[in-house]
Amino acid sequence: MKHVPVVLLSLCLAMSCGPDGNDSSQDAGTNQDAGTGQDAGTTPDAGPLPDAGTTPDAGTTPDAGTTPDAGTTPDAGTTPDAGTDEDAGTTPDAGTTPDAGTTPDAGTVPDAGTISTPCGIPYPGDPNGTPNFTITALSRTHPDLPMVSAPLTTGSTVPIIEPIQGGRVAFIGVRDVVNMDPCGATLLGALKDTSTGKLVLDSRTTNLRNTDGRGSSTDADDASFSNVPLCPNQWASKDIFDQDYELILILKDRLGKSLQKTLTVRPACTVPVEEAFCRCICKQGYKLGEPCP
Template sequence: MKSIPVVLLSLCLVMSCDPDGGNPTPDAGTGQDAGTNQDAGIPDSGTNQDSGIPDSGTAPDSGTTEDAGIPDSGTAPDSGTTEDAGTPPADAGTTPDAGTTPDAGTTPDAGTIETSCGVPYLGDPNGALDFKIKALGPDWTSYPLTTGSTLTVIEPIQGGRVSFVGVYDVINIDPCGVSILGALKNPETGRLTLDSRTANLQRGPDGRGSNIDLDDASFSNVTLCPNQWSAKNLYDEDYELIVILKDSLGKKVLQKTLMVRPACNVPGEEAFCRCICKAGYVLGSPCP
Protein backbone atom coordinates (compact mmCIF):
# COMPACT_ATOMS: atom_id res chain seq x y z
CA MET A 1 0.00 0.00 0.00
CA LYS A 2 2.92 2.38 0.72
CA SER A 3 4.27 2.01 -2.88
CA ILE A 4 1.29 3.71 -4.56
CA PRO A 5 1.99 7.24 -3.30
CA VAL A 6 5.61 6.95 -4.42
CA VAL A 7 4.53 6.01 -7.95
CA LEU A 8 1.99 8.83 -8.10
CA LEU A 9 4.56 11.27 -6.84
CA SER A 10 6.97 10.14 -9.53
CA LEU A 11 4.34 10.66 -12.22
CA CYS A 12 3.58 14.15 -11.01
CA LEU A 13 7.23 15.06 -11.05
CA VAL A 14 7.49 13.83 -14.62
CA MET A 15 4.30 15.69 -15.72
CA SER A 16 5.05 18.84 -13.68
CA CYS A 17 1.74 18.70 -11.80
CA ASP A 18 0.96 21.73 -9.56
CA PRO A 19 -0.22 21.34 -6.03
CA ASP A 20 -3.79 22.08 -7.10
CA GLY A 21 -3.58 19.36 -9.76
CA GLY A 22 -4.32 19.83 -13.51
CA ASN A 23 -2.72 23.23 -14.23
CA PRO A 24 0.99 22.81 -14.60
CA THR A 25 1.96 26.56 -15.25
CA PRO A 26 1.80 28.68 -12.12
CA ASP A 27 -0.69 31.61 -12.61
CA ALA A 28 -0.87 30.83 -16.38
CA GLY A 29 -3.11 33.54 -17.90
CA THR A 30 -3.53 35.16 -14.52
CA GLY A 31 0.04 36.29 -13.91
CA GLN A 32 0.15 39.42 -11.78
CA ASP A 33 -0.29 42.45 -14.06
CA ALA A 34 -0.34 40.08 -17.09
CA GLY A 35 -1.87 42.05 -20.04
CA THR A 36 -1.46 45.32 -18.23
CA ASN A 37 2.37 45.34 -18.08
CA GLN A 38 2.49 47.57 -15.08
CA ASP A 39 5.84 49.40 -15.57
CA ALA A 40 6.77 46.60 -18.05
CA GLY A 41 9.52 48.60 -19.72
CA ILE A 42 7.10 50.78 -21.67
CA PRO A 43 6.20 53.72 -19.50
CA ASP A 44 2.81 55.16 -20.43
CA SER A 45 2.81 53.14 -23.68
CA GLY A 46 -0.06 54.40 -25.88
CA THR A 47 -0.14 57.82 -24.33
CA ASN A 48 3.50 58.85 -24.99
CA GLN A 49 3.61 61.07 -21.97
CA ASP A 50 6.77 63.06 -22.73
CA SER A 51 7.84 60.19 -25.04
CA GLY A 52 10.42 62.12 -26.96
CA ILE A 53 7.89 63.97 -29.18
CA PRO A 54 6.81 67.11 -27.38
CA ASP A 55 3.32 68.15 -28.47
CA SER A 56 3.61 65.92 -31.56
CA GLY A 57 0.79 66.92 -34.00
CA THR A 58 -0.02 70.03 -32.05
CA ALA A 59 3.12 72.11 -32.71
CA PRO A 60 2.41 75.81 -32.08
CA ASP A 61 1.14 77.58 -35.26
CA SER A 62 1.77 74.35 -37.25
CA GLY A 63 0.56 75.14 -40.83
CA THR A 64 -0.15 78.72 -39.92
CA THR A 65 3.39 79.95 -39.43
CA GLU A 66 3.27 83.71 -39.13
CA ASP A 67 4.53 85.30 -42.37
CA ALA A 68 5.59 81.86 -43.64
CA GLY A 69 7.55 82.92 -46.69
CA ILE A 70 4.61 84.69 -48.37
CA PRO A 71 3.63 87.82 -46.51
CA ASP A 72 -0.07 88.50 -46.99
CA SER A 73 -0.21 85.68 -49.58
CA GLY A 74 -3.51 85.84 -51.49
CA THR A 75 -4.40 89.18 -50.03
CA ALA A 76 -1.75 91.35 -51.67
CA PRO A 77 -2.98 94.94 -51.94
CA ASP A 78 -5.28 95.29 -54.99
CA SER A 79 -4.36 91.71 -56.04
CA GLY A 80 -6.57 90.96 -59.08
CA THR A 81 -8.18 94.33 -58.72
CA THR A 82 -5.37 96.57 -59.87
CA GLU A 83 -6.63 100.03 -60.64
CA ASP A 84 -8.58 100.03 -63.92
CA ALA A 85 -7.31 96.47 -64.66
CA GLY A 86 -8.97 95.26 -67.85
CA THR A 87 -10.57 98.62 -68.56
CA PRO A 88 -7.58 100.93 -68.90
CA PRO A 89 -8.46 103.09 -71.88
CA ALA A 90 -10.87 105.82 -70.94
CA ASP A 91 -14.18 105.43 -72.78
CA ALA A 92 -13.12 101.96 -74.01
CA GLY A 93 -15.89 100.61 -76.21
CA THR A 94 -17.64 103.94 -76.13
CA THR A 95 -15.33 106.00 -78.28
CA PRO A 96 -17.14 109.02 -79.62
CA ASP A 97 -19.43 108.07 -82.48
CA ALA A 98 -18.42 104.38 -82.21
CA GLY A 99 -21.09 102.42 -84.05
CA THR A 100 -23.12 105.58 -84.39
CA THR A 101 -21.27 107.25 -87.22
CA PRO A 102 -23.16 110.42 -88.10
CA ASP A 103 -25.35 109.88 -91.14
CA ALA A 104 -24.58 106.14 -91.26
CA GLY A 105 -26.15 104.91 -94.47
CA THR A 106 -26.43 108.49 -95.72
CA THR A 107 -22.73 109.29 -95.81
CA PRO A 108 -21.98 113.01 -96.01
CA ASP A 109 -20.55 113.88 -99.39
CA ALA A 110 -22.29 110.87 -100.94
CA GLY A 111 -23.50 113.41 -103.46
CA THR A 112 -20.00 113.57 -104.89
CA ILE A 113 -20.25 110.04 -106.33
CA GLU A 114 -20.73 110.42 -110.07
CA THR A 115 -23.36 108.41 -112.00
CA SER A 116 -24.14 107.74 -115.66
CA CYS A 117 -27.05 110.23 -115.83
CA GLY A 118 -25.30 113.12 -114.11
CA VAL A 119 -27.45 112.96 -110.95
CA PRO A 120 -25.13 112.25 -107.98
CA TYR A 121 -25.55 108.97 -106.15
CA LEU A 122 -28.29 109.08 -103.52
CA GLY A 123 -26.78 108.26 -100.13
CA ASP A 124 -24.35 105.44 -99.43
CA PRO A 125 -23.68 102.67 -101.97
CA ASN A 126 -23.26 100.28 -99.03
CA GLY A 127 -26.41 101.43 -97.23
CA ALA A 128 -29.83 99.76 -97.30
CA LEU A 129 -32.28 101.00 -99.92
CA ASP A 130 -35.33 102.82 -98.59
CA PHE A 131 -38.15 104.97 -99.96
CA LYS A 132 -41.67 106.28 -99.35
CA ILE A 133 -44.70 106.16 -101.66
CA LYS A 134 -46.54 109.07 -103.22
CA ALA A 135 -49.19 109.64 -105.90
CA LEU A 136 -50.46 112.46 -108.08
CA GLY A 137 -53.62 114.06 -106.75
CA PRO A 138 -56.57 115.80 -108.43
CA ASP A 139 -54.43 118.90 -109.07
CA TRP A 140 -51.59 116.80 -110.54
CA THR A 141 -49.24 117.52 -107.67
CA SER A 142 -47.90 114.68 -105.57
CA TYR A 143 -48.90 113.82 -102.00
CA PRO A 144 -47.62 111.10 -99.63
CA LEU A 145 -49.47 107.81 -99.26
CA THR A 146 -49.77 105.94 -95.98
CA THR A 147 -52.03 103.11 -94.83
CA GLY A 148 -55.66 104.11 -95.41
CA SER A 149 -54.84 106.99 -97.77
CA THR A 150 -57.07 107.98 -100.69
CA LEU A 151 -55.60 107.05 -104.08
CA THR A 152 -56.76 109.45 -106.78
CA VAL A 153 -58.16 107.94 -110.01
CA ILE A 154 -57.18 110.26 -112.89
CA GLU A 155 -57.80 110.41 -116.64
CA PRO A 156 -54.43 110.23 -118.45
CA ILE A 157 -53.71 111.50 -121.96
CA GLN A 158 -54.40 108.07 -123.45
CA GLY A 159 -57.88 107.87 -121.89
CA GLY A 160 -59.40 105.53 -119.36
CA ARG A 161 -58.50 105.96 -115.68
CA VAL A 162 -55.21 105.34 -113.88
CA SER A 163 -53.44 106.16 -110.67
CA PHE A 164 -50.01 107.76 -110.94
CA VAL A 165 -47.82 106.12 -108.29
CA GLY A 166 -44.27 107.22 -107.52
CA VAL A 167 -41.58 107.32 -104.84
CA TYR A 168 -39.89 109.96 -102.74
CA ASP A 169 -37.41 110.22 -99.87
CA VAL A 170 -35.36 107.62 -101.76
CA ILE A 171 -31.94 106.85 -100.29
CA ASN A 172 -28.96 104.59 -100.99
CA ILE A 173 -29.47 103.91 -104.70
CA ASP A 174 -28.09 104.96 -108.07
CA PRO A 175 -30.83 107.30 -109.35
CA CYS A 176 -30.20 106.49 -113.01
CA GLY A 177 -32.58 104.14 -114.82
CA VAL A 178 -34.43 102.88 -111.76
CA SER A 179 -37.48 100.66 -112.24
CA ILE A 180 -40.71 101.68 -110.50
CA LEU A 181 -43.45 99.04 -110.51
CA GLY A 182 -46.87 99.86 -109.11
CA ALA A 183 -49.76 97.41 -108.72
CA LEU A 184 -53.26 97.54 -107.27
CA LYS A 185 -54.53 94.23 -105.89
CA ASN A 186 -58.01 93.11 -104.88
CA PRO A 187 -57.23 91.45 -101.52
CA GLU A 188 -60.39 89.31 -101.72
CA THR A 189 -59.68 87.68 -105.09
CA GLY A 190 -55.93 88.21 -105.45
CA ARG A 191 -56.36 89.70 -108.93
CA LEU A 192 -54.32 92.77 -109.74
CA THR A 193 -53.36 95.32 -112.35
CA LEU A 194 -49.87 96.77 -112.68
CA ASP A 195 -47.52 99.05 -114.60
CA SER A 196 -43.74 99.46 -114.58
CA ARG A 197 -41.71 102.50 -115.62
CA THR A 198 -38.01 103.28 -115.96
CA ALA A 199 -36.95 106.72 -114.80
CA ASN A 200 -34.13 108.88 -113.53
CA LEU A 201 -34.86 110.19 -110.06
CA GLN A 202 -34.19 113.81 -109.20
CA ARG A 203 -32.01 114.63 -106.21
CA GLY A 204 -33.34 117.05 -103.62
CA PRO A 205 -31.40 119.43 -101.35
CA ASP A 206 -31.45 116.78 -98.61
CA GLY A 207 -29.62 114.32 -100.87
CA ARG A 208 -32.67 112.09 -101.33
CA GLY A 209 -34.46 111.23 -104.56
CA SER A 210 -37.99 111.28 -106.00
CA ASN A 211 -40.02 111.24 -109.20
CA ILE A 212 -40.42 114.56 -110.96
CA ASP A 213 -44.01 115.71 -110.43
CA LEU A 214 -44.18 117.48 -113.79
CA ASP A 215 -43.11 114.31 -115.57
CA ASP A 216 -46.05 111.94 -115.09
CA ALA A 217 -44.31 109.46 -117.40
CA SER A 218 -41.77 108.88 -114.60
CA PHE A 219 -44.59 107.60 -112.38
CA SER A 220 -46.06 104.12 -112.60
CA ASN A 221 -49.35 104.53 -114.54
CA VAL A 222 -51.44 101.82 -112.85
CA THR A 223 -54.38 101.19 -115.20
CA LEU A 224 -57.65 100.84 -113.29
CA CYS A 225 -60.64 101.60 -115.50
CA PRO A 226 -62.65 100.66 -117.49
CA ASN A 227 -63.03 98.02 -114.79
CA GLN A 228 -62.43 94.73 -116.56
CA TRP A 229 -60.54 92.96 -113.80
CA SER A 230 -61.93 93.61 -110.32
CA ALA A 231 -65.09 92.07 -108.87
CA LYS A 232 -65.81 95.22 -106.86
CA ASN A 233 -65.91 98.96 -107.48
CA LEU A 234 -62.58 100.69 -108.04
CA TYR A 235 -63.59 103.51 -105.74
CA ASP A 236 -64.49 103.72 -102.05
CA GLU A 237 -63.20 100.18 -101.50
CA ASP A 238 -60.00 98.88 -99.88
CA TYR A 239 -57.21 97.66 -102.13
CA GLU A 240 -53.57 96.74 -101.67
CA LEU A 241 -51.08 99.06 -103.33
CA ILE A 242 -47.76 97.38 -104.06
CA VAL A 243 -44.66 99.36 -105.08
CA ILE A 244 -41.32 97.82 -106.05
CA LEU A 245 -38.22 99.95 -106.58
CA LYS A 246 -35.13 98.44 -108.23
CA ASP A 247 -31.82 99.88 -109.43
CA SER A 248 -30.67 99.52 -113.04
CA LEU A 249 -28.37 96.58 -112.19
CA GLY A 250 -30.98 94.72 -110.19
CA LYS A 251 -28.68 94.62 -107.17
CA LYS A 252 -30.89 96.71 -104.93
CA VAL A 253 -34.59 95.91 -104.74
CA LEU A 254 -37.23 96.88 -102.18
CA GLN A 255 -41.00 96.23 -102.08
CA LYS A 256 -43.57 98.02 -99.95
CA THR A 257 -47.32 97.47 -99.58
CA LEU A 258 -50.07 99.78 -98.31
CA MET A 259 -53.85 99.46 -97.95
CA VAL A 260 -55.47 102.36 -99.84
CA ARG A 261 -58.93 103.45 -101.07
CA PRO A 262 -59.17 104.52 -104.74
CA ALA A 263 -61.40 107.57 -105.27
CA CYS A 264 -63.07 109.31 -108.19
CA ASN A 265 -62.27 112.73 -106.76
CA VAL A 266 -61.22 114.87 -109.72
CA PRO A 267 -63.65 117.79 -109.86
CA GLY A 268 -66.13 117.55 -112.77
CA GLU A 269 -65.21 113.94 -113.58
CA GLU A 270 -66.75 112.06 -110.65
CA ALA A 271 -69.84 110.72 -112.48
CA PHE A 272 -68.02 109.39 -115.52
CA CYS A 273 -65.28 107.94 -113.34
CA ARG A 274 -67.77 106.03 -111.18
CA CYS A 275 -69.49 104.69 -114.28
CA ILE A 276 -66.47 103.10 -115.93
CA CYS A 277 -64.89 102.05 -112.62
CA LYS A 278 -67.88 100.22 -111.15
CA ALA A 279 -67.92 96.46 -110.70
CA GLY A 280 -69.30 94.62 -113.74
CA TYR A 281 -68.86 97.51 -116.15
CA VAL A 282 -69.36 96.39 -119.75
CA LEU A 283 -66.88 97.92 -122.14
CA GLY A 284 -68.61 100.41 -124.47
CA SER A 285 -71.59 101.00 -122.20
CA PRO A 286 -72.63 104.69 -122.18
CA CYS A 287 -71.73 106.80 -119.18
CA PRO A 288 -72.92 110.28 -118.24
Protein backbone atom coordinates in the same frame (compact mmCIF):
# COMPACT_ATOMS: atom_id res chain seq x y z
CA MET B 1 119.32 77.29 -112.90
CA LYS B 2 117.27 77.97 -109.88
CA HIS B 3 113.62 76.83 -110.18
CA VAL B 4 111.16 79.27 -108.71
CA PRO B 5 107.55 78.17 -108.38
CA VAL B 6 105.26 79.93 -110.82
CA VAL B 7 103.18 81.31 -108.00
CA LEU B 8 106.12 82.90 -106.31
CA LEU B 9 107.35 84.23 -109.59
CA SER B 10 104.14 85.84 -110.36
CA LEU B 11 104.03 87.33 -106.90
CA CYS B 12 107.53 88.68 -107.26
CA LEU B 13 106.75 90.30 -110.58
CA ALA B 14 103.78 91.98 -109.05
CA MET B 15 105.91 93.25 -106.13
CA SER B 16 108.88 94.41 -108.33
CA CYS B 17 111.24 92.29 -106.33
CA GLY B 18 114.88 92.05 -107.44
CA PRO B 19 116.38 89.04 -109.01
CA ASP B 20 118.17 88.27 -105.85
CA GLY B 21 115.06 88.11 -103.89
CA ASN B 22 116.08 90.76 -101.37
CA ASP B 23 113.71 91.79 -98.58
CA SER B 24 111.89 94.36 -100.52
CA SER B 25 109.09 91.85 -100.24
CA GLN B 26 108.83 92.74 -96.58
CA ASP B 27 109.31 96.41 -97.28
CA ALA B 28 106.66 96.37 -99.84
CA GLY B 29 104.76 94.16 -97.66
CA THR B 30 102.53 97.01 -96.93
CA ASN B 31 99.72 94.56 -97.36
CA GLN B 32 99.51 94.57 -93.61
CA ASP B 33 100.20 98.31 -93.32
CA ALA B 34 98.02 99.16 -96.18
CA GLY B 35 95.73 96.61 -94.94
CA THR B 36 93.32 99.30 -94.56
CA GLY B 37 90.71 96.76 -95.40
CA GLN B 38 90.16 96.70 -91.66
CA ASP B 39 91.04 100.37 -91.09
CA ALA B 40 89.06 101.56 -94.00
CA GLY B 41 86.54 99.05 -93.12
CA THR B 42 84.21 101.82 -92.38
CA THR B 43 81.42 99.63 -93.41
CA PRO B 44 80.66 98.75 -89.80
CA ASP B 45 81.77 102.30 -88.70
CA ALA B 46 79.81 104.01 -91.40
CA GLY B 47 77.24 101.46 -90.83
CA PRO B 48 74.50 104.05 -90.30
CA LEU B 49 72.14 101.63 -91.89
CA PRO B 50 70.86 100.54 -88.56
CA ASP B 51 71.18 104.16 -87.30
CA ALA B 52 69.52 105.57 -90.36
CA GLY B 53 67.12 102.77 -90.15
CA THR B 54 64.49 105.33 -89.54
CA THR B 55 61.98 103.06 -91.09
CA PRO B 56 61.01 101.78 -87.70
CA ASP B 57 61.84 105.16 -86.14
CA ALA B 58 60.04 107.13 -88.79
CA GLY B 59 57.54 104.42 -88.76
CA THR B 60 54.95 106.99 -88.08
CA THR B 61 52.47 104.72 -89.67
CA PRO B 62 51.38 103.47 -86.30
CA ASP B 63 52.16 106.88 -84.76
CA ALA B 64 50.58 108.88 -87.52
CA GLY B 65 48.16 106.10 -87.79
CA THR B 66 45.43 108.56 -87.37
CA THR B 67 43.11 106.15 -89.03
CA PRO B 68 42.08 104.75 -85.69
CA ASP B 69 42.74 108.10 -83.99
CA ALA B 70 41.03 110.14 -86.62
CA GLY B 71 38.62 107.32 -86.88
CA THR B 72 35.86 109.74 -86.25
CA THR B 73 33.57 107.48 -88.14
CA PRO B 74 32.37 105.90 -84.91
CA ASP B 75 33.03 109.16 -83.05
CA ALA B 76 31.44 111.33 -85.65
CA GLY B 77 28.96 108.60 -86.10
CA THR B 78 26.26 111.06 -85.45
CA THR B 79 23.89 108.88 -87.40
CA PRO B 80 22.74 107.15 -84.24
CA ASP B 81 23.42 110.29 -82.17
CA ALA B 82 21.89 112.67 -84.63
CA GLY B 83 19.59 109.89 -85.56
CA THR B 84 16.71 112.11 -84.85
CA ASP B 85 14.52 109.64 -86.69
CA GLU B 86 14.04 108.07 -83.30
CA ASP B 87 14.73 111.19 -81.25
CA ALA B 88 12.92 113.61 -83.47
CA GLY B 89 11.27 110.66 -85.09
CA THR B 90 8.31 112.71 -85.90
CA THR B 91 7.34 110.29 -88.64
CA PRO B 92 5.47 108.01 -86.24
CA ASP B 93 4.77 110.91 -83.90
CA ALA B 94 3.59 113.17 -86.66
CA GLY B 95 1.94 110.22 -88.27
CA THR B 96 -1.26 112.10 -88.28
CA THR B 97 -2.39 110.22 -91.36
CA PRO B 98 -4.39 107.76 -89.28
CA ASP B 99 -5.16 110.50 -86.77
CA ALA B 100 -6.12 113.00 -89.41
CA GLY B 101 -7.62 110.20 -91.42
CA THR B 102 -10.86 112.04 -91.57
CA THR B 103 -11.84 110.17 -94.73
CA PRO B 104 -13.87 107.60 -92.78
CA ASP B 105 -14.66 110.16 -90.10
CA ALA B 106 -15.66 112.88 -92.50
CA GLY B 107 -16.93 110.29 -94.90
CA THR B 108 -19.76 112.54 -95.82
CA VAL B 109 -19.37 111.63 -99.49
CA PRO B 110 -22.16 109.07 -99.40
CA ASP B 111 -24.01 111.16 -96.85
CA ALA B 112 -23.73 114.31 -98.90
CA GLY B 113 -24.77 112.23 -101.89
CA THR B 114 -22.04 113.62 -104.06
CA ILE B 115 -21.16 110.31 -105.67
CA SER B 116 -21.31 110.69 -109.43
CA THR B 117 -23.52 108.46 -111.59
CA PRO B 118 -23.78 107.71 -115.33
CA CYS B 119 -26.80 109.98 -115.73
CA GLY B 120 -25.15 112.86 -113.88
CA ILE B 121 -27.60 112.80 -110.95
CA PRO B 122 -25.78 112.67 -107.60
CA TYR B 123 -26.17 109.36 -105.79
CA PRO B 124 -28.71 109.77 -102.97
CA GLY B 125 -27.05 108.32 -99.90
CA ASP B 126 -24.59 105.49 -99.46
CA PRO B 127 -24.22 102.69 -102.05
CA ASN B 128 -23.58 100.30 -99.15
CA GLY B 129 -26.54 101.53 -97.13
CA THR B 130 -29.98 100.03 -96.74
CA PRO B 131 -32.41 101.26 -99.43
CA ASN B 132 -35.58 103.11 -98.49
CA PHE B 133 -38.29 105.27 -100.05
CA THR B 134 -41.76 106.69 -99.49
CA ILE B 135 -44.68 105.83 -101.82
CA THR B 136 -46.43 108.80 -103.40
CA ALA B 137 -49.39 109.45 -105.70
CA LEU B 138 -50.21 112.30 -108.05
CA SER B 139 -53.47 114.20 -107.63
CA ARG B 140 -55.20 117.16 -109.25
CA THR B 141 -58.23 119.26 -108.47
CA HIS B 142 -59.01 120.16 -112.09
CA PRO B 143 -58.03 118.73 -115.51
CA ASP B 144 -56.37 122.02 -116.46
CA LEU B 145 -54.25 122.25 -113.32
CA PRO B 146 -50.86 120.60 -112.85
CA MET B 147 -50.64 117.44 -110.81
CA VAL B 148 -48.92 117.43 -107.45
CA SER B 149 -47.63 114.39 -105.55
CA ALA B 150 -48.29 113.55 -101.92
CA PRO B 151 -47.02 110.73 -99.70
CA LEU B 152 -49.20 107.67 -99.04
CA THR B 153 -49.64 105.72 -95.85
CA THR B 154 -51.94 102.89 -94.85
CA GLY B 155 -55.56 104.01 -95.38
CA SER B 156 -54.63 106.89 -97.72
CA THR B 157 -56.90 107.92 -100.61
CA VAL B 158 -55.40 107.31 -104.05
CA PRO B 159 -56.77 109.68 -106.72
CA ILE B 160 -58.16 108.07 -109.90
CA ILE B 161 -57.01 110.29 -112.78
CA GLU B 162 -57.46 110.35 -116.54
CA PRO B 163 -54.11 109.95 -118.31
CA ILE B 164 -53.23 111.12 -121.80
CA GLN B 165 -53.82 107.62 -123.18
CA GLY B 166 -57.41 107.50 -121.88
CA GLY B 167 -59.11 105.37 -119.26
CA ARG B 168 -58.30 105.94 -115.59
CA VAL B 169 -55.10 105.25 -113.70
CA ALA B 170 -53.37 105.81 -110.40
CA PHE B 171 -50.04 107.63 -110.75
CA ILE B 172 -47.82 105.93 -108.16
CA GLY B 173 -44.31 107.19 -107.55
CA VAL B 174 -41.62 107.58 -104.91
CA ARG B 175 -39.84 110.23 -102.88
CA ASP B 176 -37.17 110.25 -100.17
CA VAL B 177 -35.25 107.52 -102.00
CA VAL B 178 -31.91 106.80 -100.33
CA ASN B 179 -29.10 104.34 -100.93
CA MET B 180 -30.27 103.44 -104.43
CA ASP B 181 -28.85 104.41 -107.82
CA PRO B 182 -31.06 107.09 -109.41
CA CYS B 183 -30.18 106.23 -113.02
CA GLY B 184 -32.55 103.94 -114.90
CA ALA B 185 -34.57 102.98 -111.84
CA THR B 186 -37.60 100.74 -112.38
CA LEU B 187 -40.93 101.45 -110.66
CA LEU B 188 -43.44 98.63 -110.71
CA GLY B 189 -46.81 99.61 -109.26
CA ALA B 190 -49.76 97.27 -108.78
CA LEU B 191 -53.24 97.32 -107.28
CA LYS B 192 -54.49 94.01 -105.92
CA ASP B 193 -58.01 92.82 -105.24
CA THR B 194 -57.46 90.89 -102.03
CA SER B 195 -60.78 89.05 -102.49
CA THR B 196 -59.68 87.35 -105.71
CA GLY B 197 -55.93 87.88 -105.79
CA LYS B 198 -56.23 89.55 -109.20
CA LEU B 199 -54.16 92.62 -109.82
CA VAL B 200 -53.32 95.24 -112.43
CA LEU B 201 -49.86 96.69 -112.81
CA ASP B 202 -47.57 99.00 -114.73
CA SER B 203 -43.77 99.21 -114.87
CA ARG B 204 -41.72 102.30 -115.79
CA THR B 205 -38.00 102.97 -116.09
CA THR B 206 -36.93 106.47 -115.13
CA ASN B 207 -34.21 108.62 -113.66
CA LEU B 208 -34.98 109.80 -110.16
CA ARG B 209 -34.25 113.45 -109.56
CA ASN B 210 -32.15 114.34 -106.54
CA THR B 211 -33.64 116.84 -104.11
CA ASP B 212 -31.65 117.63 -100.99
CA GLY B 213 -29.74 114.36 -101.29
CA ARG B 214 -32.85 112.18 -101.82
CA GLY B 215 -34.31 110.70 -104.98
CA SER B 216 -37.87 111.10 -106.21
CA SER B 217 -40.24 110.93 -109.14
CA THR B 218 -40.82 114.24 -110.93
CA ASP B 219 -44.30 115.73 -110.54
CA ALA B 220 -44.14 117.44 -113.93
CA ASP B 221 -43.29 114.14 -115.62
CA ASP B 222 -46.01 111.51 -115.15
CA ALA B 223 -43.75 109.04 -116.99
CA SER B 224 -41.61 108.97 -113.84
CA PHE B 225 -44.63 107.43 -112.06
CA SER B 226 -46.09 103.97 -112.48
CA ASN B 227 -49.39 104.41 -114.41
CA VAL B 228 -51.40 101.65 -112.72
CA PRO B 229 -54.46 100.97 -114.98
CA LEU B 230 -57.65 100.89 -112.92
CA CYS B 231 -60.59 101.60 -115.21
CA PRO B 232 -62.55 100.57 -117.22
CA ASN B 233 -63.09 98.07 -114.47
CA GLN B 234 -63.09 94.64 -116.05
CA TRP B 235 -60.92 92.85 -113.51
CA ALA B 236 -62.03 93.61 -109.92
CA SER B 237 -64.81 91.89 -107.97
CA LYS B 238 -65.98 95.27 -106.61
CA ASP B 239 -65.98 98.93 -107.45
CA ILE B 240 -62.57 100.47 -107.76
CA PHE B 241 -63.54 103.63 -105.92
CA ASP B 242 -64.28 103.79 -102.21
CA GLN B 243 -63.05 100.26 -101.59
CA ASP B 244 -59.91 98.97 -99.95
CA TYR B 245 -57.19 97.53 -102.16
CA GLU B 246 -53.64 96.49 -101.66
CA LEU B 247 -51.14 98.83 -103.29
CA ILE B 248 -47.74 97.34 -104.09
CA LEU B 249 -44.70 99.27 -105.25
CA ILE B 250 -41.35 97.72 -106.12
CA LEU B 251 -38.40 100.03 -106.74
CA LYS B 252 -35.31 98.50 -108.33
CA ASP B 253 -32.15 100.34 -109.35
CA ARG B 254 -29.95 99.54 -112.34
CA LEU B 255 -27.44 97.69 -110.13
CA GLY B 256 -30.08 95.23 -108.92
CA LYS B 257 -30.78 96.68 -105.48
CA SER B 258 -34.54 96.60 -104.85
CA LEU B 259 -37.17 97.24 -102.21
CA GLN B 260 -40.89 96.42 -102.08
CA LYS B 261 -43.49 98.20 -100.01
CA THR B 262 -47.19 97.40 -99.61
CA LEU B 263 -50.01 99.58 -98.31
CA THR B 264 -53.76 99.21 -97.92
CA VAL B 265 -55.31 102.17 -99.76
CA ARG B 266 -58.66 103.38 -101.05
CA PRO B 267 -58.91 104.71 -104.65
CA ALA B 268 -61.32 107.62 -105.21
CA CYS B 269 -62.69 109.76 -108.04
CA THR B 270 -61.35 113.04 -106.71
CA VAL B 271 -61.52 115.40 -109.74
CA PRO B 272 -64.91 117.15 -109.37
CA VAL B 273 -65.72 117.74 -113.06
CA GLU B 274 -64.87 114.12 -113.89
CA GLU B 275 -66.41 112.38 -110.91
CA ALA B 276 -69.57 111.06 -112.63
CA PHE B 277 -67.74 109.59 -115.60
CA CYS B 278 -65.09 108.17 -113.30
CA ARG B 279 -67.62 106.34 -111.17
CA CYS B 280 -69.31 104.94 -114.27
CA ILE B 281 -66.30 103.28 -115.87
CA CYS B 282 -64.79 102.24 -112.54
CA LYS B 283 -67.83 100.44 -111.11
CA GLN B 284 -67.90 96.70 -110.71
CA GLY B 285 -69.13 94.88 -113.89
CA TYR B 286 -68.65 97.80 -116.26
CA LYS B 287 -68.91 96.76 -119.92
CA LEU B 288 -66.94 98.41 -122.67
CA GLY B 289 -69.14 100.72 -124.77
CA GLU B 290 -71.59 101.25 -121.97
CA PRO B 291 -72.65 104.93 -122.01
CA CYS B 292 -71.56 107.08 -119.09
CA PRO B 293 -72.71 110.58 -118.13
